């Protein structure tokens with residue numbers, strides 16, 4: 001897999017369609033994977049916070065969520081194909097999930113927002129099974145969150161806990177899981193909720 005190193009962060013050289021195809025292969029093979037969409041805030045935070053940088057280094061794929069990062073890659077003569085946001089990946093993946101009857105789990109956002117998002121997903125993507133959800137306001141050491149996901153074995157977990165919580169949460173809990181694609185999607189559950 002081609003990567004481009006910018007300020008110590010290994011960005012994945014893939015457009016969002018190819019990335020989702022790659023993630024589908026992980027689902028078919030019952031493998032696990034961890035996706036970060038790194039915006040400039042994330043890049044700067046990682047620069048100043050070595051623990052957070054370490055969390056990012058554990059990701060399977062890191063996309064460039066910022067045109068400035070794409071421009072920097074061009075200057076380095078290793079151009080990344082496009083800006084890839086968590087929302088882009090989530091929308092493309094919901095289409096594929098609907099075509100393939102994937103089982104999804106939503107982690108994050110406020111309870112009411114989360115329920116509206118699930119309602120909209122059930123209407124717009126009738127073949128998707130939302131196997132579980134949990135709002136994003138739990139205490140950090142609450143093991144029941146990871147246990148619930150482990151038990152329900154979703155194909156995809158959309159993690160919307162905001163920066164830096166979402167990247168930290170996946171990095172700290174990833175070893176507990178055998179399978180599933182874990183994607184940091186920031187405020188995307190709020191957008192899906194409308």
Ligand code: UDP
Pocket residue numbers: 108109110135136137160161162163165186187188189190
């Ligand atoms: N969020 C959450 N738990 C938290 C903090 C944030 O579930 O402890 C959710 C928030 O409700 C929203 C999403 O994370 O749905 C993104 O939050 P925010 O816009 O603050 O983060 P950013 O996208 O700027 O990282």
